[in-house]
Amino acid sequence: MSRLLDLMRGDPVADRVVPPSTRSSALTLIISAIMAFLAVFALALSLATLRLADRWSSALGESATIRLTAPEESEEARLSRILAILSETPGIASFRALTVEEEKSLLTPWLGEAVPLETLPIPRLVELLPADQDYDAEGLRLRLEAEVPGAALDDHAAWRRPLVRSAHRLTVLGFGALGLILVAMAAMVTLASTASLAVNRPALRVLRLVGARDAFIARAFVRRFTLRALTGAALGTLIGLAAIWALPDMEAAGGFLTGLGFGGLSWLSALLIPLIAAIVAFWATRAAAFRALKEIP
Amino acid sequence: MSRLLDLMRGDPVADRVVPPSTRSSALTLIISAIMAFLAVFALALSLATLRLADRWSSALGESATIRLTAPEESEEARLSRILAILSETPGIASFRALTVEEEKSLLTPWLGEAVPLETLPIPRLVELLPADQDYDAEGLRLRLEAEVPGAALDDHAAWRRPLVRSAHRLTVLGFGALGLILVAMAAMVTLASTASLAVNRPALRVLRLVGARDAFIARAFVRRFTLRALTGAALGTLIGLAAIWALPDMEAAGGFLTGLGFGGLSWLSALLIPLIAAIVAFWATRAAAFRALKEIP
Amino acid sequence: MIALEDVSYGFDGRLLFEGIGMTLAPGSFHFLTGASGAGKTTLLRLCYLDLLPQRGTITAFSKPAARLGRDGIAQLRRRVGVVHQDCAFLDHLSVRDNIALPLIAASVPPEQHGAAIDDLLHWVGLTERAAARPPELSGGEKQRAALARALILSPDVILADEPTGNLDWEMSLNILTLLVELNRLGKAVLVATHDLNLIRAAKSQVSARVLRLRQGQLDVAGAGL
Amino acid sequence: MIALEDVSYGFDGRLLFEGIGMTLAPGSFHFLTGASGAGKTTLLRLCYLDLLPQRGTITAFSKPAARLGRDGIAQLRRRVGVVHQDCAFLDHLSVRDNIALPLIAASVPPEQHGAAIDDLLHWVGLTERAAARPPELSGGEKQRAALARALILSPDVILADEPTGNLDWEMSLNILTLLVELNRLGKAVLVATHDLNLIRAAKSQVSARVLRLRQGQLDVAGAGL
Ligand SMILES: Nc1ncnc2c1ncn2[C@@H]1O[C@H](COP(=O)(O)OP(=O)(O)OP(=O)(O)O)[C@@H](O)[C@H]1O
């Protein structure tokens, strides 16, 4: 890093020995810009799906219900047995028996207000929330069936869980794409700067012939390319951020799907992109320059 | 296209006048390959979210329910009035009154088998499926309240619709990314071939000096670059397809989220990518070659 | 076959020569002299239409140069063999292929290349170096290869810019003899050189006119040379 | 200051010369002749360590060449001024900056460039063309610019490869006078040339040794020249 900063200061006289902006060094700038632009989008997408997954998992909840029906034994006794079993089951964050009022509000959408629930032999319900680590739903179901007659586990959150898992997987894909884009950027910047060095081989030869040391020549080239990659990537990142900022706000429209925008301060992470580009360009050009120079006596 | 095919045949003698594989023409190959690789992923992602959206919208359905409670008037009369209203409402694909058996199966999860539903004054339910164009749920609700006492619209699919909409929006984003990648590929292939032409300017000059006509020189260069872009993009596409094929099958694991793979014959669409790259390279190099030649007397 | 009439040319507004005339008739032999920077190379470039005159007209093979298109200029260059002062080659091709380049550019089938190239390689003494790449040639070898390339299409006009600058006296005389022989076949020859000895040697073999570029004018150097 | 001992060199297995020796002492003046392709340029490249000998040793300023690293070679080249036969320049810099290139490479502060460059530009007659880019120079102007660049660091050894190949006689004599003057200041000078007239002219000004490369050997040409 300190070497990088040192480089930025530069030496105006030594700099002039590098041919100005050949086509293939302009390529370094353009490639950095385009790839940075794509990287910003991939980053935004990844962060958005990450938030989506969080939101879904909290919004949908993951609760399950245990239903207690058919009064064979005293209801209260069986209820306390269920609660005892639950307290022994690992992976359950909390549980509680619903009150009659709560059950009534749950049923209202189906039955309407008119049905006198109090007079009905409606089953008691116990709601449980699994902890982060899922509990063994199948095991619990079997145990309840065996030990508490009339108790049935209704794992009605089961169908929602894959949804959250899907969102998480989308996030992984998004970050994977981001990684791919950064690797591709590194590869292309390396190639472009190597190509530019190859083009400038005659200039390298002239410099060697007049007694320039390798470090002197390399420094001038490395500086040029690092600056170019940094400028290009910064430009691409800025345009990318601006484009995302200018996108219609999906959050307001969508509700469920979070918008593509960066939440809060997460857009700061996009600033890493030009930095990565500069570091890649620095090392790639340095290695390429010394390699190219070694072939020149 | 015929011109493109003509080009592929080539002229082995004329071809030799183009300097072989300079670094920046190798760049054309690598850029095409990397961008094609990214394009395949973007295409796969877009197709996957498209299928996801389809699956969600069909799996979750979009049905709504109308509940008829409180026997003030004859139930049958009011039911037929509801059906009449529905048949007048635009945007509804189908609707029907549920039978008592169906209602019973809906309530079982809540009440268990033991409750004698036949003896209860449970409300009648009418299920309706909206057409593609959503119906005006709020308007329908108000009309029902006004005209059919005791009827209530329960638009319980409302919370699912944004989910489907989200998937659609993801698809749009995916195709947008694909477009961006293709445009970026075009830009970079153009720049790389222009750069390569600039590098080969001395060779162009020598050819002009010995009496070569512009068309002769351009053909040799265009052929070289078109083949290079085609080869690169084909390589990238193949590697991309192979990588997707090699990904663990998410469909089996995920259930809800469809895998990243191409469904059925849709992978054939990926074959368009090298074709687009070749066409872009052909025109870009042609234009660049004639532009470069115009500067050489 | 190439005629300049009242031609002026200059770079960046600095006029190099003004209102000069010159005719390269079939069978004529000209030397072009002048101090370094006088404009010899520039005059030659005008003759093969690498530059277009800023004033005056150039006629090439009875056609006004201004009316030749880019393809017309390409056609013209196949009838004018030029030895350039800086001998530019395609570095990725062998010396042999570089000499064959005008044939390739004129789409002559490869079967018909053979004999002419071998003869020329022998003439300029490069038979042994035919497989080398141009950057591996010595300065004098490059000049000889450039001469061979200029002659491969047996052009009607031969323009040579310092063709012996890097050659020893013996080799220079060989080249001169070759040029004189071609001139006897009716070709127009123009040699730009600063080597007065070469001009003197030529005078014993052929009736050459010596043109001198001085102060923007083209004079015929007297017998005093 | 540069000494070759029992040196052999050849490209691609074809030996150019075998077991030759040469010493460039301070104040010595050598001419190097030989037919085109004899190996003059190659011998010069060995002297400034652009090539390393396949056999034998080269000593530069009392240090064995084989033990100089890449930076050592760079240092050496600042003390050896070379006029290359092909005059390679940085095409994006002006003639003036190209002549200053050795100063820039040696990290001499720009404030100290001025006077030396102006003097040299005047000496080689390029004051007017100082702002031009190298591709805009005529052949002879390039050679003169290359000479100026070789002399800018006032080197101890001057190696010139055909420095007058594209120059007229008058200009050639000017250059020769400049080289003789530098030689009188104690610098070692080696000029590769095929121009026997130049060698004859030099003999009247300085006691030069004439070396001739022939059949892989380096002979001292007799007074017969
Ligand atoms: N492209 C150009 N742009 C600007 N000036 C140029 C260009 N080409 C040549 N000149 C200038 O025009 C003048 C004549 O150049 P030219 O090459 O014709 O000289 P010449 O007679 O061939 O000299 P020499 O014997 O040294 O080769 C020179 O001063 C040169 O610097």
Ligand SMILES: Nc1ncnc2c1ncn2[C@@H]1O[C@H](COP(=O)(O)OP(=O)(O)OP(=O)(O)O)[C@@H](O)[C@H]1O
């Ligand atoms: N890099 C190289 N690879 C292979 N052969 C080479 C290389 N450089 C030079 N040669 C060959 O070595 C021989 C000597 O070349 P050199 O340049 O030393 O000759 P020279 O004496 O300078 O000739 P001239 O007077 O024509 O400049 C030539 O035949 C040349 O073709």
Ligand SMILES: [Mg+2]
């Ligand atoms: Mg000239």
Ligand SMILES: [Mg+2]
């Ligand atoms: Mg030489």
